[in-house]
Amino acid sequence: MIDVSGSRVIKVLGVSALSLFAIAAMADDTLGLSESLYSIGAPEITQAPSSTASPWRFSVGGGVVNMPKFPGASGTKWEGVPVVSASYDRFFIGSNPDAASILSLGAYLYRDSNWRIGAAVTYDFIQPRSESDDSRLQGLGDVKRTAHAELFGIYTYEFISARASVLTDIAGNDRGTVATFDVLGRYQPIPALTLSAGPGLTWASSKYNETYFGVTSEQSSRSGLPTYSAGSGLNELRFSVNGAYRITPRVNVGASVSFAWLRGDATDSPITEKTSQITYGLFLNYLF
Template identity: 50%
Template sequence: MHAMKRPDRMGRWIALAAMFSALPVFAQTATAPAAVASMNREVADDGWRYSLGLGIFETPRYPGASASRFQPAPLVGVSYGRFFFGSVPDANVLFGLGAYLYRGENVRLGVALSYDLVNPREASDDAHLRGLPDIDRTAHATLFASYNIEWLSVVGAASQDIAGKHEGTSASLDVLAKYRPISKLTFTAGPGVTWGSAQYNQTFFGITAEDSTRSGLPAYAPGSGVASVRMTAAASYLLDKHWNLGARVTVSRLPGAAGNSPIVEKKTQTTYGAFANYVF
């Protein structure tokens, strides 16, 4: 009987991972919540698994924006044993390729390669950005780890720009408590933090002397440090062995040097999302 339950558990695992990792909506940014561990500790040891879904999200136009935008996002997951493609479990990646290096009962460690599907920021996103350069899409290499027990997930990830687009290094940590009032319904909530290297924070929040001349904003060099702190609340409902529905809200705060950037119009950033996902 234990083996027969694995497909359902794996399906929920993929769907939830897709929901969490999709909320950055195609790009990894300072205000985007890091992905959190799945709600279930068990991961299938072998065999193919597939999931397909669609999410709709309301996100800030760029890190620090006062305006937001709605955007649909495809949710795709394919896995075979320890290898996976698409929405990467336990990592802040919407579309990527990765593998688990270690999978224990409570601890997981893995790596992933990914590429932004949209530019993290464009000058056309807001009049406030006029004269500032776009932030181009780039490739990321991510190392992630998670610790999962029945009522708690702790997830850490470190990501490096490997395509030379000046996005540097970022690291995140999320701690989420889980509550399941009934077997099909799961609530999750908890805090998280993202740290950015000097290069990362300069790209997202800094203004060079040349950019200052073009934009009229004062030059600014934030240095390395905490790029965002956040609180996340989510819910997921398993309709049957194939269908998942979910929703999440994340409220982020841009502290210190990041929040004091002249680029930032609003230090408190809110992201909403809802999704439907089908597991084959």
């Protein structure tokens, strides 16, 4: 995000909208929501704060997101999400677009004019999957919220940004490990408007795929679905389109649409109804 105060241009570690790069979600809720936070929050061109600037940055806002009821669902649901963050120098808490997370606690390990590398602990804000979400899930049990350890890196050169992350469950809730890679191209037709778009992919461990797409013998007896074992591999391909508009130096709005296609063992799962998935949302935030 951009905050203009006199001649200062500073980066605020918050997000103005949702994802669709966000796409995907791991760090947060589903692969589709978290990555979207990055795609909408990341595109701004920023400079380091001046030596007289305060090291504190804050962002308060929220948004609405329309996303699949569960990975592989044909139906969708609406979710309201908060966008609240605070940062002090290299440390951050709350929403962070680089970590692609709504709930995060972390720090940047290295930053320069091109690179941002960091580590964070994140937690799911939205329940990843509940039996009550859809009749197809009856007997499968809920996929629980969990805490994740994440390493992420972003490289920006002129109008191109590339982001990679590795996220792993550290709370023992069978969410496994996922790795993502996304590239965004940025265009500013006017100074206040930033448009971005680009492709991405997600690799998932066997534990992650088993939790979301596998069906054990016990689940099969309860749900009526056939047993199914899912291994590790490419889980998703996606393409995101995002826009962020600075209404005032401190108020931003954003919108994002992400088109995702399940791949690998996720496509053949008896849980999967639809391999193409769309996530979109609108966000507003205030920076101070």
